[in-house]
Amino acid sequence: MGAIDDFMKMLDRIPIWKRLGEVPSEVYDLKRRVADLEEKLGGKWPAEVCRYCGERAVRLMDHRGPDAHGIITELWTCGACQQTDRRPVKPR
Ligand SMILES: [Zn+2]
Structure with a gap:
């Protein structure tokens, strides 16, 4: 077992090898955070950030x-501060 132990100790001195050991816990943390965000969205398209209040x-x-010029005017409203925003959009 001495040769294997020596080999494992040698691998621990290689930075990328140490970094690989940290990846599984980071992946688990990211999966949990994505699940939290998906739950918050509740299957809805995410709302945009308000330019007035930041919500x-x-x-x-x-x-x-x-x-006549093919421009559509969209009316966007903030559910937090009720500010409205008219946005001209040129469909593709
Ligand atoms: Zn707002």
Whole structure:
């Protein structure tokens, strides 16, 4: 067993080998965090961040158009501060 122990000690001196030993716990932590985020979203498309209050609560409420130039105007409203934002969009 001495040769194996010596080999394992030698591997521990290689930085990438030590780093590989840390990967499984990091992957587990990331999986848990992704599951938490998915649960928070509850199957919904994530809301956008409000430019006024900073909350992630802006959702598309309505749209108008397209106008003569093909522009659609979207109405976005923040569920936290109720600010609205009209955004012209040119469909592809
Ligand atoms: Zn807001």
